[in-house]
Amino acid sequence: xxxxxxxxxxxxxxxxxxxxxxxxxxxxxxxxxxxxxxxxxxxxxxxxxxxxxxxxxxxxxxxxxxxxxxxxxxxxxxxxxxxxxxxxxxxxxxxxxxxxxxxxxxxxxxxxxxxxxxxxxxxxxxxxxxxxxxxxxxxxxxxxxxxxxxxxxxxxxx
Numbered sequence: 420x421x422x423x424x425x426x427x428x429x430x431x432x433x434x435x436x437x438x439x440x441x442x443x444x445x446x447x448x449x450x451x452x453x454x455x456x457x458x459x460x461x462x463x464x465x466x467x468x469x470x471x472x473x474x475x476x477x478x479x480x481x482x483x484x485x486x487x488x489x490x491x492x493x494x495x496x497x498x499x500x501x502x503x504x505x506x507x508x509x510x511x512x513x514x515x516x517x518x519x520x521x522x523x524x525x526x527x528x529x530x531x532x533x534x535x536x537x538x539x540x541x542x543x544x545x546x547x548x549x550x551x552x553x554x555x556x557x558x559x560x561x562x563x564x565x566x567x568x569x570x571x572x573x574x575x576x577x
Contacts, residue, residue, distance in 0.1 A: 423560075424560060428481065431477050431478070431480050431481050435474055438470045439470070441466070442467055445470060449464065461539050462540050465539045466540060468547070469537075469547045473549075473553070476552070476553035476554040477553055479557060481557070483558055483565075484561045504569075512566060515566055518558045518559040525548075525551040525554075525555040529548045532545030532549075
């Protein structure tokens with residue numbers, strides 16, 4: 420599972436980088452057009468929104484992997500080490516359950532998007548909806564990987 424998780428991380432980093440660059444590029448184009456051209460393109464706001472949604476989808480799993488989400492350290496640090504392990508295990512288990520359900524419905528949501536089209540860009544809405552699917556899958560991969568660590572640590576006798 421480790422090589423798979425590593426490849427997922429690389430793909431998510433590239434996806435985050437490219438979609439963030441697309442977002443910044445659309446915003447810069449919009450600013451340039453509003454200041455220096457007679458009319459601004461109508462599609463830049465929608466494209467920026469699309470890139471933003473995709474960037475969030477790609478970066479959410481990376482945030483979980485590196486522990487960048489908000490923690491309640493005030494309570495957690497006051498617990499004993501065995502209770503900290505139990506709470507962390509329960510949180511990771513619930514995260515797996517939540518994002519398994521989330522991903523199931525994100526697939527359905529994305530499939531429904533093929534029937535709709537974007538107002539100004541005229542592409543299927545499944546493309547921006549896929550941001551939710553990417554987010555669910557990436558969070559699920561890293562949550563399962565975090566959960567796996569509990570079982571491999573227990574099997575190693577730690």
